[in-house]
Amino acid sequence: MPSNKQKILVIDDNVTNVELIDAYLSAADYDVVTAYNGKIGLDFALREAPDLVLLDIMMPELDGYQVCAQLKNNEKTQFIPIIIITALTDIEDKIKGLNAGADDFLTKPLNKHELMARVRSLLRIKSLHDDLDSSEDIILTLALALEAKDPYTKGHSERVARLAANLAKAIGLTERGQDRIHKAGVLHDIGKIGVSLKVLSKNSELKPDEYIEVIAHPSIGATICQPLKSLSDIIPMIKHHHERFDGDGKPDGLSGDSIPLGARIISIADTYDAMTSTRPYRTAMKKEVAINILKQEIDNGQWDSELVAKFITMLSENNAA
Numbered sequence: 001m002p003s004n005k006q007k008i009l010v011i012d013d014n015v016t017n018v019e020l021i022d023a024y025l026s027a028a029d030y031d032v033v034t035a036y037n038g039k040i041g042l043d044f045a046l047r048e049a050p051d052l053v054l055l056d057i058m059m060p061e062l063d064g065y066q067v068c069a070q071l072k073n074n075e076k077t078q079f080i081p082i083i084i085i086t087a088l089t090d091i092e093d094k095i096k097g098l099n100a101g102a103d104d105f106l107t108k109p110l111n112k113h114e115l116m117a118r119v120r121s122l123l124r125i126k127s128l129h130d131d132l133d134s135s136e137d138i139i140l141t142l143a144l145a146l147e148a149k150d151p152y153t154k155g156h157s158e159r160v161a162r163l164a165a166n167l168a169k170a171i172g173l174t175e176r177g178q179d180r181i182h183k184a185g186v187l188h189d190i191g192k193i194g195v196s197l198k199v200l201s202k203n204s205e206l207k208p209d210e211y212i213e214v215i216a217h218p219s220i221g222a223t224i225c226q227p228l229k230s231l232s233d234i235i236p237m238i239k240h241h242h243e244r245f246d247g248d249g250k251p252d253g254l255s256g257d258s259i260p261l262g263a264r265i266i267s268i269a270d271t272y273d274a275m276t277s278t279r280p281y282r283t284a285m286k287k288e289v290a291i292n293i294l295k296q297e298i299d300n301g302q303w304d305s306e307l308v309a310k311f312i313t314m315l316s317e318n319n320a321a
Helices: 015-027 038-048 064-072 091-100 112-148 156-170 175-187 190-194 208-215 217-225 235-239 261-275 287-296 305-318
Strands: 007-011 031-035 052-056 082-086 104-107
Touching (some): 015 031, 015 112, 031 038, 038 052, 038 064, 052 064, 052 112, 064 091, 104 112, 156 261, 156 305, 208 217, 235 261, 261 305, 287 305
Parallel strands (some): 007 052
16 A cells, blocks of 8 residues: 655665664654665666655765756656755865755754754655646646547647747747746646637637637636646736737737747747647648748738747748647
8 A cells, every 4th residue: 555654765875874864764754765875776766756865975886966966857856855965064065966956965973853854844845846736737637638628629739839849949948948838838728618619619700709708718727827826937828828919919918029928939839730730610721831821921910020930940940840
């Protein structure tokens, strides 16, 4: 039966140190796993993703700096808090540890009360992060489940997210910037949960009241995501992906650079995927036809013309679609 205890990995080649830390943590009802060299500890952490790592520096095969850096550079383990435990006291050693991604330091010989206080503090932060991750996962799953109900839009948000992230990369945004735009792309249509399926699947021109219902979905999506502070930076991308560069869009009539960059990027990716996908009211266009339409409309005021030009180049050169 799986344990509900928080799992702490102790990596240290000194058996006495490991046994002492194990005794402290086990007495506090933590699930303690031990490793006596850096490579074994790293392999376990990558495989099992513990809740916290206590890490010595001077070890065979891989030292603590190398283990720490590899864990912090891996998407699966980057948010696991790491406490470096060391007899080294030079400021240069601490700076090296911080550069490797360490979250805290303890100096040998250990003080039990200080150790337990640091462990509890970092585990609280880890629990909060895990809760945020779970909440985000629920909303992301909801978005994809909503989309999967309609054969015409199934896969649309994932494709938009991929195209938008590729464009973000093409214009030189950081990996984090690309990731945030990708997440916003997945969620950009989540507000359609508030639009009736009858309207969404209509194969003829929308009536005025139906159009109002559809065009409200970006604002509804922003409202759905609002409670999650971890999504605060992408909510403007969701809310404003139907603005126009000339100011004639919805919901707020933003124009030019006042439209968030992520929203401008998603708008282009969204339009392109809509053109190249089959919808209730028409069949999918070929890629070349869609690109020609983008070229013809590049200066019509709907999009940021520089981003459209970069998007067209990306599609033509990298076959990103």
